[in-house]
Amino acid sequence: MAGGQYNPLSETAVNRIHQAALAALSEIGLANAPASGIAAMTAVGAIMGTDGRIRFPAALIEDTIARANRSVTLCGRDPRHDLELSGSRVHYGTAGAAVHMVDVHTREYRESTVQDLHDAARIADQLDNIHFVQRPMVCRDIPDNREMDLNTVYACCAGTTKHVGTSFTEAAFARDAIEMLHVMAGGEDAWRARPFVSNSNCFVVPPMKFATESCEVMETCIRGGMPILLLSAGQAGATAPASIAGAIVQAVAECLAGLVYVNAIAPGHPAIFGTWPFVSDLRTGAMSGGSGEQALLTAGCAQMHRFYALPGGAAAGIADSKLPDMQAGWEQMCSNVMAGLSGLNMVYEAAGMHASLLGFCHESLILGDDLIGQALRCLKGIEVSEDSVSLDVIRATCLDGPGHYLGSDQTLALMQTDYVYPTLGDRTSPKEWIERDRPDLLTRATEMKERILSSRSAARFDALTDAEIRKRFAIHLPQ
Template identity: 75%
Template sequence: MNQMTSRRSGGRAARRASRAAPLDDTLRPVRPGMEGGTLNVLTPAQIEKIHAAALEALDQIGLADAPQSGIDYMTAAGATLGGDGRLRFPRALVEDTLARANRGITLHGRDPAHDLRLSGTRVHYGTAGAAVHMVDIEGKQYRDSTLQDLHDAARIAETLENIHFLQRPMVARDIEDTCEMEVNSVYACCAGTTKHVGTSFSDPAHAREGIRLLHMIAGGEGAWRDRPFVSNSNCFVVPPMKFATESCQVMEACIEGGMPVLLLSAGMAGATAPSTVAGAIVQAVAECLAGLVYVNAVSPGHPAIFGTWPFGLDLRTGAMTGGSGEQALLSAGCAQMHRFYDLPGGAVGGIADSKLPDMQAGWEAMCSNVMAGLSGLNMVYEAAGMHASLLGFCHESLILGDDMIGQALRCVRGIEVDDETLALDQMREVCLGGPGHYLGTAATLGRMQADHVYPSLGDRTSPKEWAENGKPDLVDKARARKEAILATPSAARFNPMLDAEIRKAFKIHLPM
């Protein structure tokens, strides 16, 4: 009996080890850039109405507060400056811009294996946000986020298969000087991951300093311009329908420096955007179309992501509702508008209003992540780790989010229907003189890895086995994995000579 038990457990252990081993890319059931677009929350007629309303808003209302440089660029392209100081955009100008905008952007990683190709309905999930707190799951409390927290988030993201990019998810509140904080944020992210990084700057001079650092990391300006592995997350508008003057100047500096731009319109439905889902989408589309005109007036064809990013609002309290069904609809509707324009686009998904990684956080994050992916959103930002409506970030939730996004991507992949998957041959074999079940058949074993996504931390054991294993807690498992990741040197770290050169040129706050 003991020998038989040993053989059975040994075989089970071997099978578990085999399932845990990384799959060849050709066998992986999910991967970055899978095609979505099967979910349509808007009809073609509704899309046309939103498009027409956005064009009317640009032509009749326009946007205020552009910097003089922006006014010069956009009026030269065909916008008109009214006596009220607002720039208005004729339909012909918008249509001409759409015709020549860049439709096939590649967001590079420092490692080419992590390049993201944004076109059509190719879906990618990653982080974003500017959380000012870290979630301490042990004490169930919030504390100020630090540069080390940001670096640790980058190191964790580097190891997670379903986190495809790292846009800076938190603010390093332990660095008082804004320029130093923004340059150090670039350093901390790039030293932690070889995936594509997104970050922001508050001043054109800070952007130029950040780009100077990136030249050093890349090995020179030419190497940087060939493969820019950091993009600028740019809140170029202050909704409703006003340009953010300083951010526009930052955007111009980033375009000059060869950095891709995320045109981010983040209105709050019911506060800085119309309260209806359709109205919030109209305003976000109009603002991003104005941004697209701006970018292409500065540099035709410059890589720009159409970042319609409207947020939901709880009208009872004024609190943001990133985890609501309305938020999921906003992002899914925006994804359809990106498809209508055939533009690389991004919006939010995965935000939790819950303060901790609990059941509420799970349903909130999964709802918008699945809908965004099924809608074919190219870049699903804030997809993991975000709590308290973007006020808090949690390393453990980032790790748990990797499992969740794997399941979301399986939904994006959809159902393949062909002669093999219809399985009539299997049914004949099993039912006509066969074993009467499909367990262990060649077809089942041959497809078990390619067709199914298995969670890394999620528990699918029986109650009996769960109890025998010590009743493991999901968050405790995530904490243990975090500690294991951070105990191992990051593959993204800079070589000592380069790091010494960077530290000589910049005041780097992370310890060596």
Template identity: 70%
Template sequence: MTTTRTRPGRSGGRAARVALRSAPLAEDVRPVRPGMSGGQYKPLSDADVAKIHGSALDALEQIGLSQAPPSGVEILTKAGAILGDDGRIRFPRALVEDMLYKAARNITLHGREEKYDLDLSGSKVHFGTAGAAVHVVDLETNTYRDSTAQDLHDAARITHVLDNLHFFQRAMVARDVLDPLELDLNTIYAACAGTTKHIGTSFVGPTHVPPSIEMLHRIAGGEDAWRARPFMSNSNCFVVPPMKFAEESCEVMEACIRAGMPVLLLSAGQAGATAPAPIALAIVQAVAECLAGVVYVNAMAPGHPAIFGTWPFVSDLRTGAMSGGSAEQALLTAGCSQMHKFYNLPGGAAAGISDSKLPDMQAGWEQGITNVLAGLSGLNMVYEAAGMHASLLGFCLESLVLGDDILGQVMRTVRGIDVTEDNTSIEAMKAVCLGGPGHYLGSDQTLALMQTEYIYPTLGNRMSPKEWNEADRPQLLDQAIKRKNEILANEKIKFDPAFDAAMRADYNIFFK
């Protein structure tokens, strides 16, 4: 008698598996999500961290910072800083330690919707945009052109729908808005009209803060609502490296603190140019400058939410040009992240910048390497993580879309390997190997984990060469252009039409 051995069928078939992958998951079972904890990668030993901390305190005590505004001199000297005959303000160690004790920890950066709140405790990682690019990389013509308010709004709309970009900080300058105050107001409104995620912005000068805060009060629904959940932070370059305060930016910072706006204390020296060439000493200078910011903020308003923004960049020492996509940049960012953890302060730094002019292979490796090290180091806020080209001079909307795929893979490495009783049990191996089909395709365990253990690219192509040919050989950049256009066709302004009309009646808004 002949028997026919039938192959066990897969549960549901291909269509069912595709439908399963497409179905939305609850937030707590997604394979990656905002605020996953990193910290696995530590380029500095404990002794290294202590040495950098000690050198930073020495720099503050012996060198100090120059060019504080009169208001800053008053705030800092009243707290115990010392104004020297040379005009430099020096910081005794005891003062720095006292202000570190008062500094806010475990802060939350709010979105306009609570689901987009960012918990900056511990080593929780969040990726977002940032920068002040003056050009847009137009992939449909392969040219650079001046960035506009519409481009900024479009970038916010795209960021809003991308799962792995968790906040939107102004990524480019609206060069079609010539009046400086209108520029700041259009930047705020373009971002808020595009996304309800947390937003970061800068101000041209201190006199622009009050009218900008007035706009934010209207968007929030009143001053009390704004102060309860400030959904925008001020990216503040309060220092001009090496070791100088930026007077107007300090005055902006003071105005933002009074208005209840969180601040990013941003030190952006360039190793080999405005920061020392040794990677360790570049970190020392950035830490010293940001510690001065911690003293400044907490002398004025103890416990005000502030992000420790060590952003040292890298020079190509052959030319002096910035090299944002280098391995040295990745190490600088990860080392700074370790210093944030040493102080137990919420921290941010830059990664994901490409020196390439277009989203090509160079851009891919530069964005991938720097973002992976930032994520694995447990950096709370990874700025400029997607979209940035030409060493911060150009921003590309298609690259923003592609960056979402990169950041999804990065966050999967941040999550790491789950080792539990269930997923180390050999029962699944027994079922397959001892009388089973000899493979794990279609097994209950495989199907159960395909969404929660694995992440799949939106645009990344995993077809076989045969499938790729049959699909008319799709090209990645063409798919990115298509995806960008689909998002922009569907994403509407994030305000009620009547509110939007009223705002446009009161302000000169430059985007549609």
């Protein structure tokens, strides 16, 4: 569904941010690029300074933007889940690196496991308004980083046939994962034709420094045919300027540098412009993902993506609240709606995230699907046409009809096209609510979770493929 109705930045402001980003790249540049990256970027026109910082002339940036891939398709294992990233088309999904699971009934936090991750993918697979599954939590029960990276890929792909996003600790682990993906896809050619996993890559350490190991991972993934999310995640007031405009400038500058990097290695490679600046609560310095400022940051970044006509993603839907309560509801809805209305192609972390990304909750993921359904209805907007202004319907109802619209043909038709109904949200009267034994939202979400998880994932691999994967890699999930 297309957004883009909301523009928090004026045309003058957009151009000022763009010019500031160009100045930051040409005058300040980025430090700590790996030797391979320096070689690739200087070969296309970047300038390596004697101070160890690589700078980017404005002409190089403009040329890269013009040549970059402007429409990216993120494939699902099932083609019906393919995502077209172009213009202001909006998709919502999970993301993050939570280290805890939220138990809504005991109100406790515990370390997340590979089984929790697999279950999250299985649940997301069944939710209509969750369009992709980027790894939302860390497998804390797998201490070996290589095994954790490989099991993250396996747990997600065995749980959903939607597009999956993940990260890798080292380049060697990314190579191993790509080998595993060849097995899942049925061969390298099949994988390269339809890569159903993308690399979420924190290629920078804000402010304005490349992350050497992540850049090496990125190069490996590019050569392996994997789409790249160029993720710049500065924190306003800490690792990015405290002003919302300044945080956007830095994120845009860092991602433009990343775009040069990607296209220097493989021109036109599918890359997502991942400006993910976060907000600090300046009273404490702690991250505040559920704030109005976060919603504005994300919406402003989405507008810059549209200015460049580049596929982009950013974070929304994060709750600072520790539980799926009223605070979580207002925090998640505010940024999710603004992200969608601003035309953000990929709305990451849109459901399930609590405690400023430290906790993930299966029930909250399910409730988030309802919430995002309402956000998508806001995106659809108001149709104004000869039929929808309803003058003939008003005339017939008031002059010749019953004086109400409950049974009109228009009402019955629009029930299924213009109105969205929550799956779990309760709209009954107090009397009916009591008659139904006072249904509780979290209890209903838990019941739905248990119903989904009571049967084996439909995304599981066939026996021969699974056996081949398990023979070559240490898979921790039970068969």
